[in-house]
Amino acid sequence: MDELVIDVAGLNKRFGDKHVVRDLGLQVRKGEIYGFLGPNGSGKTTSIRMLCGLLTPDSGSGTCLGLDVLKDSAAIKRQVGYMTQKFSLWDDLSIVENLDFVARMFGMADRREAVDRAIDELGLGGRRKQLAGTLSGGWKQRLALASCLLHRPRLLLLDEPTAGVDPKARRDFWEEIHRLSASGITILVSTHYMDEAERCHRLAYIAYGNLLASGTADEVVANCQLNTWEIAGDGIHGLAGRLRQLPGADLVASFGTTLHVSGTDRPRLAASLQALQKDTGLVVTPVAPSLEDAFIHLMQHTADPLGN
C-alpha cells in the first residue's frame, strides 16, 4: 500500500441548517493526481477548505500529510499549496510584489531566490513589475499556481484551476500538473471538465455533500453499470424527447451529431432500441459509456436535498 497523503473519514460541515459536506471519506496516495468532481454547490470547495485548514470540520477525523486535520491546521497550512477558485492574488500589487508577499507569509529564508526562480520559470522576467490585475486569465492562473508552489508544498489543492482559461493554456497547465506529480507532489484538483477528469489518476465524485463514486476513471464508469448506444442519422435532433420515453432509457445526451442513450437494464433498452431502429431507420451502435455518461447518470440519480 502506498503512503496516504490525505486520509480522512466522516468529515461533516454545516452552515446554519445546510449540511454542506456529509460523512466525507477520502484517501489520496502520495504523488497521485486526484480529481474531485461534482455539480455546482456539491461541497467541493468546502471539502478542500477543510483539508487545508481554512475551515474546521464539525465532526470527523483524519490526517493530511500525517497531521491531524482538526488540531494541526497551522502546520498543515505550511505544507499545502491552495489555489482558490477565484483569482485571489492582489490586483494592485505587481507580479514580483505578490510573490514576495506570499513568500514572506510562509517565512521563507531564501525569499529572493525563490521569487526570482518562480518568475523565471513563469517566463515573466520582462513583466515582473506589471500589476497582477492587468494580466490575462491564463497568466493570472499561471501566476496563482506559481505563488502556491513558492513554499515548496508537498500537497497541492487546486479548486477549479482552469475555469475560464483557453484550451492551450489549459493543456499547458495540465502538463505542468503532471510534471509536478512526477516530482512527488500530491495533487487534489476539482474540475467540471471531463477531459481533465480523464487526465487524473483517480477520481472522486461528490454530490450534495455525499461521496458517490471513487476510483480510476474506468472503475467509476464500470461501477455505474451503464449500457450505452450511439444513435446517428437524419432528424435525430428532434428525437431526444422521444428517446427519453423509451422503456429502459435512463439517460439521453447529445454529442454533436449523435445521441447517446444509456440505461442500466441492458435487455430492456436493447429491445426498445431495436424497435426504434426498425421504425425510423436510424443507425444504432453499442458503444462504451464515457465518463461523462457515467457522471450525468450519477447526477440524475441523486436528489438535491439543498435545493441549489
Added chain:
Amino acid sequence: MARFSFSRWLGILIKEFIQLRRDRLTFGMIVGIPIIQLMLFGFAINSDPKHLPTAVVMADPGPFSRAWVAAMRNSDYFTIVGSVDERQAAALLDRSEVQFVVTFPPGFNRDLVRGKPPTLLVEADATDPMATGGAISVLNKLGAEVFAPDLPGLRPPAQPLVDLRIHRRYNPEGVTAYNIVPGLMGVILTMTMVLMTGLAMTRERERGTFENLLATPATPLEVMTGKIVPYILIGLIQVTLILLAARWIFDVPMHGNLLLLYGVVLVFICANLTLGITFSSIARNQLQAMQMTFFFFLPSMLLSGFMFPFRGMPEWAQAVGNVLPLTHFLVLVRGILLKGNGIDMLWAQIWPILAFMTGVLTIGLKTFRRTLD
C-alpha cells in the same frame, strides 16, 4: 434616440427596490438612521446649556453671599457642586470638572451693606465659548434681582451693586477656533481611522484575496495588527499637519507638553482603528463598512461636545456621549493645549478610551475567525 419605455423603466425601478430590500443592513440604515438621529439629536442638542457645574470659594459667608449663591442656583444655569478652597478650585477647572468657579472675597457682605460694590470673581472655563455664554449673561442681571428685596432703601442703583469680574480662563477672547481646531483633530482622526481600516479588510474579502491570506500561516493577530500599523502612521501625520496649521494659521495656544499630546493621540488612534477593524469583520462589503462608519461618526460629531456643548445635553445623552472616545479625546486635547494639563490630570479621560478599545477588540477578535467558517 430610442423611445423612453415606461415598462423598461419600471423594470429597472423594481429591480432596484428588490436589491435594496435584500441588503438588510442598508435597508435598516435607510429607515433607522433618520429615526434614531431625530430622536437622539432632536432631544439631545441644546446650544444654551444650563445646570453647569459651579464651585464656590467662600471667604466671607454671610446672608448676602448665601443669597447670591441661591440666586445662581435658582437661575437654573448653575449647579453648585460645593465649597472649596482656591487651590482645589483651580484644579477642578483644569480637569474640566466644573465650568465656573465663583470667589467671594473677604468682606463681601460688609462692603455690600456699606454701598461699596464688592468684587465678585467668576472664573469660567472658556475653552468652549458657546458653553458659557448664556450663563454669563444671566450673571450680569443677577445683582439687582438678588438684593433689591433685602435692601429696600436702595434706589435703583446708578452703579452696579456688585463689581462682577468675569475671567474667561484658557481663552480670554472667546476665540472659537481655539475650541474647534483641536476638536477637529479628533473628528478627522475618527473619520479617517475608522473608515480606512473598515475598508481595508472588507476590500480583501470582496476581492477574494482574504481567502488567500487565510490559507497562509498568518495568524489573526498578525493580520489585524499588520493592517493597523500603517494607518497609525497616517493618523500621526494628520495630527502633525493639524497641529502645524493650529499653531501657524489659527494661533492656537499650546501650553502643554506636545509629546504627551502625541501619546494621547496614539491611544485615541488605536481605539478608532480597533473599531474600524471590527466593523470590517462584521460588514460583508465595503458599502456596509462605510455605512457603519457614518452611523458611528454622526453621534461622535454631535454628542461628544464637538459641535454642541456637552453639558447642555440631558443626562442620557451625556451617558451615550461618555461611551464615545471622541468625547474624552476632546477634553484631553483641550486640556493639554489650552490648559497645559500634565499627565496626572489625564487619567480620568484615558481609561474610558481604553475601556472602549478593549470592548471593541474583544468583539473584533471573536468575529474575525468566523469570517470564512
